[in-house]
Amino acid sequence: MAIVQMQKFHVLSFKKTHEKLLQSLQNFQKAEILPADEGILLSDNHFLKDDSSAMTEKLENQLARVLWAKDFLANYLPKASFIQKLRNQPPTYTLAQLEHITETSDWETFVEDLRAKDRRLRMIAQEKQDLSKEENELNRWRYFDESPAVLNELKHSVGLLGTISNEQIPTLNHELEKYPSSYYQIIQQTTSTTYLLLLFHKTNQQKVRYSLSTVGFDEYHYPFQGKPQEALSEVKEKMAAIIAEEKEIKAALSQMKAEALQMNVIAEYYSSQVVKSQSKERLFQSKAVTSLAGWVPTAEAAKLEEQIKHATNNEYYLVFEEVREEEIAEVPILLKNNRWVAPFETLIEMYSLPKYDEIDPTPFMAPFYALAFGMMVADFGYGLILFLAILLAKKIFYFEAGMKRNLTFFQLCALPTMMWGLIYGSFFGMTMPFQLLSNQSDITEILLISVIFGYIQIFFALILKFYLLWAKKKQKFNAIFQAGSWMLFLISGALLALGLTILPDSSLSTVGGIGFAVALIAIVIGGSVEGETLAGKIGSGLYGLMDLTNYMSDLVSYTRLMALGVAGGSIAAAFNLIISYFPPVARFTIGALLFVLLHAINIFLSYLGAYVHGIRLQYLEFFGKFFTGGGRAFKPLKASNKYVTIVSDENKQQEEQE
Template identity: 30%
Template sequence: MAIVKMSKFDLVIFNSKRAEILKRLQRFKEVNFVDINLSDSEDENDEINENKIEGVTKYVNNEELTHIEERLHQVRSAISLIKKYDVRKTRLRDVIKGNENYTFDELYKKVLSYDWKKISSELNDIGAQYANIKSRISKKYSKYDEIDLWERLDVNPKELKQLKKVNSYLGTVPLKLKGTFIEQISNLSNTYYEELKIVKDEVYYLVISLIEENEAKKLSEVFRDSSFTVANLDIDAVPQDYKDKLQKEISELKKEKRKLKSKIKSYGEDLTDLEAIYEYLQNKKLRITESEKLAQTENTNIINGWIPTAKKDEFEKLIREETDGNYYLSFEEAKKDDETVPIKLKNGKISTNFETLTQMYAYPRYNEIDPTPLFTPFYILFFGMMGADVGYGLVLLLATAITLKIVNLNDSMKKSVKFFFYLSFSVIFWGFLYGSYFGATIPKMWRLIDPSSEYNTLLIGSIAFGVVHIFVGLGIKAYMLIRDGKSLEAVYDVLFWYMALAGGIVFLIFKLKNLSPVVTQVSMWVMILGMAGIILTGGREAKSVGAKLGGGLYSLYGISSYIGDFVSYSRLMALGLSGGFIASAINMIAGMIAGNWAGMIFVPVILVFGHLFNMFLSFLGAYVHTSRLMYVEYFGKFYEGGGRPFKDFRTETKKINLKD
């Protein structure tokens, strides 16, 4: 339950063995390559090209990378095309079945046995045809809509343009200028006009005018005054006949489209195979991109990286088998304060499911400790206190247990479900203590506290949990300082704060309650000594005496932040109460309409959906606010983070479950 110990390796192999070594290392999985810097100078301003180690160059393979990206695009397009028309994944049995399971060897055999290049190529061709037909149909619909505007025109517009004694115009006038247009054009004796259609704010017209200079001049003025816009209807048929022709063409194209769609659906059984191929190609691409971190000479490859120290023997055995003993390999255990060491976490059965919370905040540095097992018990306890209801906890327990039992989940999803599985026990436990069963109480059922009436007790308990939580955080800080040989700093930064805070809390409680005068007096002096210690040591890094005292007083002022931290834990009470009151309100609403025919219909609906919605809100609030208590109030006392995560030599598969 800690940060995995790491060792750095330097490996030299012959060029001919590079591809096979990388394949074997991908099966090995737990290797994090280091990008080899060929500069022999530590000055970042020096040009790398001027400082290259003689005879050593970076390994580059752009051609193979381009090729694999083309293959990935081809397979990805084929998968997308099948998925677009595949309905099988919506079936419950397919959801339960989940992704296909493969080992790395099984995946490689699939690539060799399945003709994926042919299938993906066929699908891409069909997809291109399908897209082309869709585009043609869309264009014809656009043309149809354009012609539809002129459907009342009963002559061929091309023939109108060929008339020798008259000019013909098709165009539009804004609806607000229709009166102006009609008034002015009606005064022209040698001009005919016909209104064809009104669409939104425009009126469509046919205008025929005698070819005569004076008439043309007057018509031009009419067009200008009425904002007449000439339209170019470029068809060689009567609009209605052209529309009929377009409808037939669209109908034929739709038939072709349906045939292609059926053809795509016939490839449905290839989906899971193509998804497996896609994940294989993704891993192959990773091998190519990671190989660019290597260096090479004329005959050899130089590989640097990190592996877990416990895996050194297995790693060397793998290299020895693959190279027939022709290799050079050395190991160096990571130094404690080396910030370049990649971080890999290893936790127990329960804590491992809470690692995501640590990763969301920040990975620990190599010289820190993994906070996951240190906050897991508190997280479970606080989440349950906020969700507190036996019924809600049982629903969460059953839902997660059934999902883990019957659904084939990948490792990431399995961890997420287990995370809520373990939290459900705490929700049930606190629900039992509060006597809450879907927001209701059971007569004569034992309970420790009634939240609706004993909220003051609940508030005090919440803050007490906060005190313990923060004190544990300070204790962890003390441990880390002592571990690093800084025992005096543990006294200055932890013990004095323990004295000031604990002494102050005990003093206030015993003073206000008029309890033991001896304890009151002792706690007061403990508090005073703690505060004096903070003042004298809080500014110890300053040079002058005045600055030291000023820094110490400022450090003591930090006690106000501790008070704020303690108050933050009141949310443990607040969220538990809010969820319980909403649940009670749902029950009350259902009870108000029960007892008649409408109640038989609506009461089950209100109870089921109401409680499901409240359950979602309660668990969401508990997740967010418990995380906040960990990140702000708890981590702030001992944890900094900033480590770089260890990246396994595998892609994170989404379409299959890749087993070791």
């Protein structure tokens, strides 16, 4: 339960084996690569950085092609349901297996085939759009049972096809009455437009056309061959043919599930190759030698050397070095805790990882957070349903490591929720046959417990601060006067409060008062360290007393443990009271549904409030006393695990044995 100890390593190997070395380190998954000039061995002018940008770009282009194919296929494959996605455990591969699958598959030809299908589908979509327009156009003239081309063969008459607004039909009749040798026929009529055939003598052509322009006649030029009905049949046949072709292509794509899975594997391979190629830019190379540096957990140093030895055929020079004081800020942070504490690391990661010379606050924060979380929900039924729901989900479904850790986090928080639910005697807002405290009548006692809880956590934070300062060189004075003084202040305050209230006849108030005065003096002395001049020391020392208000507000902040617990319990009880007023029949029908719905809402709000306010108490009231943070996460060279799960050769062997 601590920050994992790290070692810096620097390895020299022959250039001919550097690709295999990087591959081995990527498979090892436990070494972070640094720029070689930050290593232990100083590189001279004979070493130059490896420019692998061209190779990286080439690999990224290959990856882009595979990802396009993967996304393209996803549009046509049957969609798995949400439940199916949760139940499907992705297959695991080693890097060697990824390489073998990629090299033995003709994926580039497959991608080109998909691009051809994509182009054809796009062409079909355009053809369908064009044919649909033609079909709509022909539908308007399908009742004209002649080929419009005959209108161009008339010797003495002029024939026109066109449209006119329905409102202009009376005006058209009036205008055509001026020309006895004119005639029109309605081909089709919609709610707004009339489709016409017009015939008139050529001698009146100029006058008729002028009259037609005054009524908004729009001449139509028929672009097809043959009769409209025949052309319409041809268009429909073409439409049916390309729709059938489209269905055939999409049906073929929908059967490519195996190919899609293979695309995931190949995408992961090229993704890992991109990562490896980018890592090569951190190397230094001469004509024959490669220089590589990085960080590795101390416990994995021997295995790292085995990997290097195997990858280089025992032709290497490896140096390990312990962390130097000036490197502390640069050391990557990897936390290691037991199964009960590790899920709470997510809270540390959200805030800030500790620096290498700090302590991992996770095991100290976890019990306080869990107890505070439980006290803010404080219902046995709510805790039980959360615990069982997560337990069932983890048994039935597959979750990746990060999600599984988050679920375990809430499952662990459900345990103190049930514990406080038993203390309050609350089960879905109903009072259980036994209870130590009532969240309805024992408000003062619960408030006092909340403040005492906060007092203990703040005091514990000061103990950690004292320990951290005492462990550092030349910090023992600060440990006594900046942490010890506040510890004495809190102890004296507690003794003074006990002497004035519970034990007024004892000497506790006197001892507490003396300790209180000594603590204030020590606080001033501790604060004076920050001043440079005498006046500055006095000013900064007196200013340190302002932290008294911060400690008081910190203790008041813990009253939210009472407030949220009581509020959630009261809301749950109010829901039950409302449902109890229903008639018996309604109580066990609509009342049961309301019971589930209303308590589901209260459960969500209670857990959300407990999660957020619990985090606030840890980040401000607890961490603010001793924890600085600012560490960076350990990022080993490994595959991305975006598309399939990659494991080391060692883990794959263990998996197959199991």
